[in-house]
Amino acid sequence: MIRSDILREIAPLLRDQLVICNIGLPSQELHLIDDQPTNFYMLGTMGLASSIGLGLALAQDKKVISIDGDGSVLTNFGTLPTIANNVADNFILLIIDNGSYGSTGDQPTYAGRKTSLAAVAAACGCDNVVECQAEEVGGVLQAAIAGDRMTIIVAKCESGNIKVPVITMDPVVIRNRFMDTVKS
Amino acid sequence: MSIHSKIVDDMVANDIGFVTTVPCKQLAGVIEEVEARPEIHHVPANKEDEGMGLCAGAYMGGKRPAIIMQNTAIGVTINTLVTLTQFYRMPLPMLISYRGELREPVACQAEMAVHTKALLNQLHIPTYHFHHEADAEELDAILKYTFMCSKPVAILTDATFWGGY
Numbered sequence: 001m002i003r004s005d006i007l008r009e010i011a012p013l014l015r016d017q018l019v020i021c022n023i024g025l026p027s028q029e030l031h032l033i034d035d036q037p038t039n040f041y042m043l044g045t046m047g048l049a050s051s052i053g054l055g056l057a058l059a060q061d062k063k064v065i066s067i068d069g070d071g072s073v074l075t076n077f078g079t080l081p082t083i084a085n086n087v088a089d090n091f092i093l094l095i096i097d098n099g100s101y102g103s104t105g106d107q108p109t110y111a112g113r114k115t116s117l118a119a120v121a122a123a124c125g126c127d128n129v130v131e132c133q134a135e136e137v138g139g140v141l142q143a144a145i146a147g148d149r150m151t152i153i154v155a156k157c158e159s160g161n162i163k164v165p166v167i168t169m170d171p172v173v174i175r176n177r178f179m180d181t182v183k184s
Numbered sequence: 185m186s187i188h189s190k191i192v193d194d195m196v197a198n199d200i201g202f203v204t205t206v207p208c209k210q211l212a213g214v215i216e217e218v219e220a221r222p223e224i225h226h227v228p229a230n231k232e233d234e235g236m237g238l239c240a241g242a243y244m245g246g247k248r249p250a251i252i253m254q255n256t257a258i259g260v261t262i263n264t265l266v267t268l269t270q271f272y273r274m275p276l277p278m279l280i281s282y283r284g285e286l287r288e289p290v291a292c293q294a295e296m297a298v299h300t301k302a303l304l305n306q307l308h309i310p311t312y313h314f315h316h317e318a319d320a321e322e323l324d325a326i327l328k329y330t331f332m333c334s335k336p337v338a339i340l341t342d343a344t345f346w347g348g349y
Binding site for chain 2: 020040042043044045047048050051052053054055056057058059060064076078079081082086171172174175178179182183
């Protein structure tokens with residue numbers, strides 16, 4: 001399974017949740033598969049999906065899912081200690097770890113080599129880290145949504161991309177409709 | 185009242201409820217005061233762009249955010265300021281220690297100081313410079329302005345403002 005297969009499978013689970021989606025192909029794929037006002041698409045700013053999600057989770061009570069990638073977490077490594085030390089039990093960080101920088105042409109990341117993001121997250125102090133294979137993500141995510149503990153999921157999958165159009169929606173429109181759903 | 189209390193009082197009076205910080209010696213008193221206030225959720229960040237991400241999330245969650253950082257962070261955060269804070273039109277007061285100005289003991293700080301206002305100007309970020317303690321009287325108006333126009337706004341505070349090192 002590649003990232004878009006995972007997104008397609010978990011789309012029904014994401015539909016009713018606040019989702020902060022990573023820059024580039026992940027946002028474009030989610031937008032294509034199931035565009036929802038509860039999705040906040042990052043059009044730029046690599047690495048900050050987990051930070052935006054944590055800030056959102058700390059500021060209000062609804063469940064928040066940040067969909068991140070291994071490359072983006074490596075870009076913003078400081079996020080893991082911040083998440084560990086500022087526990088928000090309504091926060092789920094789903095790292096889709098395909099071992100590559102997908103949006104830029106599948107160059108390999110260190111997470112696909114010797115570095116284990118699950119081990120790093122645990123070493124940073126994250127108490128509830130689950131590593132799983134692509135086929136298991138649906139069940140793991142469902143359990144995390146049903147639970148009331150902050151969860152870091154590292155979902156291992158194959159690298160590869162599908163052809164998707166870029167998102168042309170205005171960023172202020174994305175932000176505004178997202179904020180309306182946060183308030184509702 | 186200490187200048188630290190006055191600054192944080194103005195933040196609280198403007199409903200700022202979420203503050204991220206990356207420390208600076210000059211800002212230590214303000215950060216201590218932020219941490220002590222029950223009205224403010226304080227989240228220390230490891231890097232300023234991460235802090236701006238946290239602020240963006242908190243803003244979308246209904247809290248008014250602010251970031252406290254050094255001017256060296258302008259170099260770190262240009263991409264985030266442009267592609268997140270400005271592109272999605274979000275307000276962000278940035279209380280910044282303006283290192284490398286008069287009374288600075290560390291030569292390297294002057295290297296970033298000479299670029300600070302030029303960079304902020306290039307980014308079209310409204311910028312205010314506190315040099316004397318009385319300049320802080322404008323903070324309340326600056327915060328109101330920031331949330332009125334939904335922009336990142338810089339408040340540079342130099343060593344003379346803080347009474348030296």
